[in-house]
Amino acid sequence: MTVETLIALIPALPLAGFLFAVLLGPRFDRMPAHGHDSHGKGHDGSHDAHADVDDSSFKPIPSEEEQRATSPHAGHADDLANSNGADGVIPADMNDGIGQVGHVVEGGERPVYRSWWIPTALVAVAWVFSMVVFANVIFGGNTYHVSLYEWIGSGTFHVQIAFLVDGLTAMLLLVVSTVGLLVHVYSIGYMDGDRGLWRFFAYLNLFMFSMLLLILGDNFLMLYVGWEAVGLCSYALIGFWYKKPSAAGAAKKAFIVNRVGDFGFGLGIMMIWTLLGTLDFEQVFATIHTLDPTAITVIALLLFAGAVGKSAQFPLHVWLPDAMEGPTPVSALIHAATMVNAGVYMVARSNPIFAESPTAMWVVASIGVFTAIFAAAIALTQNDIKKVLAYSTVSQLAYMFFALGIGAWVAAIFHLVSHGFFKGLLFMGSGSVIHGAAGEQDMRFLGGLRDRMKWTYRTMVVGSLALAGIPIFAGFFSKDEILGEAFGRGYYLFWAVGLLVAFMTAFYTFRMVYMTFWGTWRGPRDAWQHVHESAPTIVAPLIILAIPTILVGLFLGLPPEGGLIHGWLEEVFHHAEELGAGILPGSILAEGHHGFSLWPGGALLLLGASVGAAGIWLAYRWYVLDPEAPARFVARIPLGLGPGMYAASLNKYYVDDFYGLVWARGGVLVGNALWWFDAKVIDGAVNGAGWVAQRWGATLRRTQTGHVQNYALGMAAGLVVVLVAFLVFRA
């Protein structure tokens, strides 16, 4: 098979997996039914309608005991027709050409879940293909254009279904397919026992398809289609436990907030087509400089609006923390490692557009820096382990936008790759914690887990060290490359803020580690009995992800600011680099000093590492040695601002409340005003028309006497009038 065929197959495989899971998935999960309740018209009617999520799946992870207790009665799925009761009969349609022959269903009471099998296998094959393509692009130095067919041809509007694989896409391909595959494996263990398993894998595969389409697409429309499709999958997966009101609400919130950004993105794409007459990446980037600078800035800002929504940047960051209502594998895959990177990818892909507009670059960098410190300052005080990681994700994505905005394109993609690995690892680790601790997510009621969950602890520490930016781990190289670039390009204020964010990051990351794994168990005493290390399918992906978390930085990032990744991505960003976009006058780079130097480069690296270490040290002092210290510190803040600042951070700086007040309450007010207008003015006009007709009718009905002679008199009078008129006007 040629590489071109492989490229076309990469998104096709998860799509096939999705179709499989939707069409045949339910047949692969076997729910035990009561006795001989064989054909779905059984006695338990209350479960029928939407029974594929039953009450036991409200809690993410039913413990072993609970599972055993509920499972015999948890039957009555949508596929009752398949399960001929628990008496050992092989349902006739179980072996119908599905290829899973040999699965004799025993008469056991435990449910059997197998619908993960083919979706996971297909993603694994797609991963192998991705790695082949990656090697061909990166080590073979090739760029592939695969044009399948013309999708839309209408007048002058032509859009191809075509794939483009260059260094940038290859890097994304590496992250998306690797983390995607590991999350599939992880989900087998994590979602075991959930009756919606086939639905979960269907969504996961649909997501993989959409995300691969997004990064492989050769034009803005395909990018947009993938972009919307991943948003849809995100919605479906956040609201996976849809009977839980908070999950359903979070799903809607994510979808609606994303819509705000996507609207701008859509407008940007339309503007590109209107002005340039093409959506093909190469043609757009080749001709963009011919446009008016204002038009370029408007296009860039509209595109960036989409990125702000998808990558959860201020002011559209509010959906991402709420999205943690979804199952943890979803948080790891979609809301940490892949989908939220789409915005970064899109801005990086559109670098020729942004490079032409200093204003847009400035906006990107400013939003990035502000969101980085804003989200980090919220993460400091969150108590939910997933919320800490969620705000950390917002903050780290903001780092990438900061890098993009100052023209450090490669550093941004480098950080995207390393962040994808270590944040995926951290989220999966937090899922393992939640799984092992019977659903407890609040760090105030965790603690001491390192003895019971050795591997989870070890891998989480690796991920945390990477996030904190400790040398040799991935995050150190990518983060310090961004800071070094900021310094070199003359953004000294942004650089200082970035350094502060790095300190805060190290602090909150290890606050999480110490609160979760150190100290003693603070939850209910009897719950401690059940705390256990998670299943191998959960721990294995953690260990596998820990490897790139350690190695990616060393492999890609050495020597600093000149590592392998620079060579791989040089072609993509060549034009923007040549323009010198984002380099401030008077800065080190503007003076023509390129490459890494011991001064100031080495000093900056040292500073970055020590800031990370200082954050860890502070977390250790506050959360291990002296748990009273944070309270004392808050009390010591001058002017008595401490408690207020703490409350503001804990409450996410009231952004959600503000939006609730302005958009939700404001929407109700506007709605009420419109309702009044409708009831009084519109309905008034309609009723008024009816009233006028009624009054006229009431008046004229008196002429209907029923006496034929009256009517005849009218006719005669009319005749006379006509005659007279005729005579008068004829004269």
Added chain:
Amino acid sequence: MGLQGYLVVSAILFGIGMFGFLARRNAILMLISIELMLNAVNLSLVAFNAYDYYSPNDSGAIFALLVMAVAAAEATVGLALVIAIIRTRQTPEVDEYSDLKE
């Protein structure tokens, strides 16, 4: 005299017929009044024909014959209806036939 004389007589006949139709309350008398109006029209038609006034090929006279045929049919049907309604209502007074009021 000439054409005017015929037309005056025709107009007087028509006026009498119209007055009778509007003023009489007896259904049969109303029918008779209708016949009177039709005959007034017939008279004017043949008068126009005789004076060859806009009326080539004796079409006025032919039209008068047509009107007579229609009048005969109308009188037959009308009288039948009137007799039927007088039988059911037991009265020839049209004031009583006001079921279609409002």
